[in-house]
Amino acid sequence: MAQTLAAPNALHVRRANRVGVLPAMIFLVLALAPAGAAFGPESYVLGLFTRVMVFAIAAMALDFICGYGGLVSFGHAAFVGIGAYAVGILGAHGITDMLVSLPAALLLSAIFAYMTGTVCLRTKSVYFIMITLAFGQMAYFIAGSLAPYGGDDGLTVRMRSTLLGFPFLQNDRTFYYFVLLSLFVSYLVLRAIVYSRFGRVFRGARENPTRMATLGFDVFRFQRVGYVIAGAVGGLSGFLLANAAEFVSPAYMSWQRSGELIIMVLFGGIGSLHGAIIGAAAYLLIEELLGGITEQWKLIFGPLLVLVVLFARGGLLGLADTIRGRFGRG
Amino acid sequence: MSTGLFVVQVLNGLQFGVLLFLIAAGLTLVFGVMDFINLAHGVQYMLGAYLAVAFYALTGNFLIALVLALAAALVFGLLLEFLVFRHLYDRDHLEQVIATFGIIIFLNQAVKTVWGAAPLTLPIPEIFTGSIVLMPGLLYPVWRLVIIASGLAVGLLLYVLVSHTRVGMLVRAGATNARIVSALGVDIRRLFMIVFGFGTMLAAFAGAMIAPILSVEPGMGDTVLILAFVVIVIGGIGSMRGAFLAALLIGLVDTLGRSFATDILRLVMPPSPARTVGPAIASMLIYVLMALVLYFRPAGLFPVRGR
Numbered sequence: 192m193a194q195t196l197a198a199p200n201a202l203h204v205r206r207a208n209r210v211g212v213l214p215a216m217i218f219l220v221l222a223l224a225p226a227g228a229a230f231g232p233e234s235y236v237l238g239l240f241t242r243v244m245v246f247a248i249a250a251m252a253l254d255f256i257c258g259y260g261g262l263v264s265f266g267h268a269a270f271v272g273i274g275a276y277a278v279g280i281l282g283a284h285g286i287t288d289m290l291v292s293l294p295a296a297l298l299l300s301a302i303f304a305y306m307t308g309t310v311c312l313r314t315k316s317v318y319f320i321m322i323t324l325a326f327g328q329m330a331y332f333i334a335g336s337l338a339p340y341g342g343d344d345g346l347t348v349r350m351r352s353t354l355l356g357f358p359f360l361q362n363d364r365t366f367y368y369f370v371l372l373s374l375f376v377s378y379l380v381l382r383a384i385v386y387s388r389f390g391r392v393f394r395g396a397r398e399n400p401t402r403m404a405t406l407g408f409d410v411f412r413f414q415r416v417g418y419v420i421a422g423a424v425g426g427l428s429g430f431l432l433a434n435a436a437e438f439v440s441p442a443y444m445s446w447q448r449s450g451e452l453i454i455m456v457l458f459g460g461i462g463s464l465h466g467a468i469i470g471a472a473a474y475l476l477i478e479e480l481l482g483g484i485t486e487q488w489k490l491i492f493g494p495l496l497v498l499v500v501l502f503a504r505g506g507l508l509g510l511a512d513t514i515r516g517r518f519g520r521g
Numbered sequence: 522m523s524t525g526l527f528v529v530q531v532l533n534g535l536q537f538g539v540l541l542f543l544i545a546a547g548l549t550l551v552f553g554v555m556d557f558i559n560l561a562h563g564v565q566y567m568l569g570a571y572l573a574v575a576f577y578a579l580t581g582n583f584l585i586a587l588v589l590a591l592a593a594a595l596v597f598g599l600l601l602e603f604l605v606f607r608h609l610y611d612r613d614h615l616e617q618v619i620a621t622f623g624i625i626i627f628l629n630q631a632v633k634t635v636w637g638a639a640p641l642t643l644p645i646p647e648i649f650t651g652s653i654v655l656m657p658g659l660l661y662p663v664w665r666l667v668i669i670a671s672g673l674a675v676g677l678l679l680y681v682l683v684s685h686t687r688v689g690m691l692v693r694a695g696a697t698n699a700r701i702v703s704a705l706g707v708d709i710r711r712l713f714m715i716v717f718g719f720g721t722m723l724a725a726f727a728g729a730m731i732a733p734i735l736s737v738e739p740g741m742g743d744t745v746l747i748l749a750f751v752v753i754v755i756g757g758i759g760s761m762r763g764a765f766l767a768a769l770l771i772g773l774v775d776t777l778g779r780s781f782a783t784d785i786l787r788l789v790m791p792p793s794p795a796r797t798v799g800p801a802i803a804s805m806l807i808y809v810l811m812a813l814v815l816y817f818r819p820a821g822l823f824p825v826r827g828r
Contacts, residue, residue, distance in 0.1 A: 263615050310812050314819040317558065320614060321754040322815050328747060329808040336801030446747060450622045457619050487634055493627025497605055500612070500620040 213508075214378065214465040221371055225364055237363050238435075239479060244370045245431045247471035248377050250455040251464050252424035255381050257453070258462030259390065260417045261397030262312075265320045266327025267452050270300040270422045272334060272444030274429020279346045279439035280337075289352035289430075296430035297423045303330070304422025308415045327449050334441035345440025348433050360434060370431050374468070377424050381464050384420065393417045454496065460508030469507055525659045530780045531773065536665045538772020539672025543727035544745055545752040545764045546679060547720020553696035553759020553825060555610050555713050560621035561601065562724055563746025564628040569594050569725025570732040570741065571632050574643050583646040590729050591722050598721030602714060610713075625743070633739045640736030668730050675723065676765055683761050692716060696759035696825050748775075751807055755814045757821030767822065771807050778803040 221244065228236035249271050256262045274296035281292045307326040314322055335343045351360040360366045384390050395403045396410045403410050433439045442448070451474065459470025477495070481488030503510050548562045572590035573583075580586055605624065609617050645664045652660035683689035691712055694702045703709040728742075735741070752771050756763025783799030790798070814822060 257615070263618075265618070307812075310816050314815050317552070317556075317614060317758060318754060318815060318819060318821075320558070320618070321750050322812065324747065325751060325754075325808040325811045329805050329812075332804040332808075333801060336797065336804065338797050447743075450618070453615065454619055454622070457615065461615070487630055489626050489630035490634065493623040493625070493630065496623025496626065497620045500616045500623070501605070501608055504616075 214468075217465055217468055218371075218375060218378075221374075225367055234363060237367050239475065241363075241367050241370050241435050243472045243475050244374045244468075245428055245435055246452070246455060246475065247468040248374050248431065249425050249428035250452050250459070250467035250471045251374075251377060251381060252421040252428070253452050254456045254459075254461060254464055254467040255385070255424070256417055256421040257456055259385055259394050259397065260414060262414065262418065263320050263453070264311075264323040264418075264421075265446065265449050265453065266307075266323035266325070266330070267421070267425055268444050268446070268448035269327040269330035270304060270425025271429040271432060271448070271452075272330060272439075272441070273300045273303055274426035275433035275439040275443050276334060276337075276340070276346075276429075277426070278352065278430055278433035279348055280340055282348050282350065283340060283346060287350050287353045288356065289354055292352055293427075293430055296426045298426075300426025300429065301419050301423040304419045304425075305415065308418035308422075312411055312414050312418065324446055324449070327444060327446055331441050331444040331446070334444055341440070343441060345438055345442070348437045348439060351434045351437065352430075366434065370435070373427060373431060377427060378464055378468075381420075381424065385464070389413065389416070458499065458507060463508055466508045473507060525656065526780070528655060528659065529661060530777055532661060532665065532669070534773035534776035535769065536669050536672075536772070537776050538769035539669050539676075540727050540731055541745070541748055541752050541772055542765055542768035543672055543675060543723050543730075544749040545756070545768050546675075546761065547717075547723045548749050549753040549756065549759055549761065549764045550692060550696070550716045551713075551720050552753060554692060554699055554709075554716055555695075556699070557606065557610055558614050558617045558621065559606065560618060560746065561624040561628070562720070562749065563742030564625050565594060565598060565721050565742070566724040566728040566745055567632065567737075567739070567742035568597065568628065569728025570643075570735075570737045571636060571641070571728075572725065573729035573732050574641050574737055575636075577643055583643075587726075587729050591725055594725030595718050595722050598725075599714065599718050602717050606717070607710070629739045629743075638739060640738040642736060643732040645733040662734075664733060671730060675726070679761055688712070688715065748807070751811050753821075755811055755821055757823035757825055759825035760821070760823040763821060763823035763825075771810075774810060775803075775807050778806040782806070 221240065224240050225233075225237060228240075249267065252270070253264060253267045256264060277296035277299050278292050281287070281295060286292065307323070311319055311322045311326065340346045351358065351366065353360070360369060385394070392403060392408050392410075392413050395406075396408070396413060400410045403413075429443070432443065455470040455474045456467050457470065458473045459466030459468065477492065478488070481491050485491075544562065544566055548559065551557055551559050551562070569590055572593050573586050576586035576589040576593075577583060580589070601624065605620060609620055649663045649667050652662050653666070655661050681689075683692060691702060691707055695707075695709060695712060695716075699709055702712075748771060752767045753764055755771070756765070756767035779800070782803040783795055786795035786799050786802070818824070
């Protein structure tokens with residue numbers, strides 16, 4: 192068994208190699224973007240890229256359970272919402288320090304993931320998609336009924352999170368780099384988990400749960416841990432989203448939001464963490480671009496999604512691979 | 522909580538359940554036979570309502586409008602099947618979700634572009650306006666009873682079709698194991714087109730029937746879609762009987778929950794928090810129910826597919 196585990200398949204090696212260059216480029220571009228933005232409409236570009244990175248974190252967490260664990264969750268926005276509400280509700284009580292709100296966001300979303308995961312993971316395939324959707328809707332309705340915290344209208348976050356009373360996130364540029372750091376750390380952690388022993392079992396359970404169970408692994412527990420990790424990272428995204436938008440609302444948890452996260456993962460190419468970053472960027476930039484052209488951008492965006500699914504299997508990374516395979520390496 | 526109010530709410534719950542059944546019936550068949558997640562089923566319900574309004578404006582007759590709307594919805598559904606869905610049957614659920622999500626985005630915007638964002642209304646047909654007396658001092662609108670009756674009639678029709686005809690037999694076999702059915706020489710794609718077209722018409726029928734008592738607006742299919750999914754998952758994917766019972770269950774639980782949760786909570790807690798917690802619990806109720814059902818029976822109440 193040790194031998195099989197130590198000998199990853201060809202695809203795996205290719206992935207592991209590629210991981211070096213492209214993600215480095217992605218993070219380099221993100222790190223330099225503010226410098227470039229200084230020449231243009233700075234606050235607009237900073238805001239847009241901050242949003243991209245915030246959603247990239249959530250999409251990456253979804254990619255982790257979806258692409259590596261084979262667990263298609265249609266309720267991932269709930270974790271984002273819970274993280275955001277942790278900031279909003281604590282803020283409403285005057286607690287803005289991130290030493291409190293960040294752990295609260297992570298812990299609450301992890302607890303929600305643990306509780307719902309215990310139920311969801313008993314089901315498979317379509318049933319799993321639907322039950323995660325149901326829990327997502329449940330979180331959405333709970334948030335909408337929090338009358339003291341704005342109910343359906345949502346809640347304004349009056350002040351970005353502070354660190355030991357120091358409001359260092361007030362500066363948009365500092366906030367940008369804080370989000371970038373969060374994205375980078377999430378990426379490193381998730382990647383480390385994917386390639387760890389735990390990650391191998393987790394991935395193995397996607398390929399063939401029966402075999403994993405026969406090898407003596409408790410598949411359910413491994414999947415639940417993976418689900419909780421993804422939930423917590425989703426909570427981190429929510430924590431940042433509340434700070435970026437300075438507003439929280441039940442709409443963060445709507446099933447359409449969960450759908451958007453799945454689209455981001457699929458856009459970038461499922462099962463490659465940095466693909467989720469590209470996917471989030473592609474989704475939000477396309478939205479921004481089309482929105483600039485016409486008010487009815489959804490008339491273009493909907494068919495675009497269909498076309499991507501029909502013709503660009505493997506998302507943008509897959510497309511790049513195909514093109515490279517056809518022209519580059521020939 | 523008076524008996525009269527209770528009776529009215531039970532009827533409302535039945536009416537809602539029947540509506541959900543009309544939508545869930547098509548969904549569960551498409552799902553069951555082809556293992557295809559069609560999120561766009563909800564917009565077909567919306568389209569049914571819009572088409573009924575449009576044809577009513579042209580003809581001025583509800584029945585003609587209904588027939589024309591069903592025909593148009595059928596044509597449109599088959600067109601979608603031909604252009605998009607048929608290329609997705611062999612893909613994984615994730616890709617099906619995304620592609621049909623794209624269709625939702627498109628159609629929601631399209632009806633907004635064509636008919637405007639403001640809600641439209643459709644008058645109740647002349648002969649079914651007004652109310653009847655259920656018991657002294659208790660009136661109930663005739664149209665809602667018509668909806669219940671037509672839903673039950675469709676249920677009966679489906680029962681006969683699915684249990685006592687050759688196509689129905691193939692559909693049941695397909696839901697159990699589509700591959701074997703195909704291997705036995707049945708053109709499963711054609712069978713699916715029939716099922717799909719029929720499901721589309723049922724959803725459009727639901728949309729047209731509910732249009733007179735609901736505002737017709739973009740996005741009206743989205744909420745119903747989620748509920749229809751809850752229904753078929755609770756009932757067991759591919760099971761018509763399961764969809765029927767689960768639809769009535771969901772309709773009743775949701776309606777009664779919304780009407781009485783606050784009152785019931787008042788028995789155990791002070792009125793002010795009860796008013797806050799009540800609606801929240803009511804809107805969560807069906808999802809809790811679904812979680813409970815799936816926890817104890819992960820394949821729904823009436824599992825079909827032999828695994």
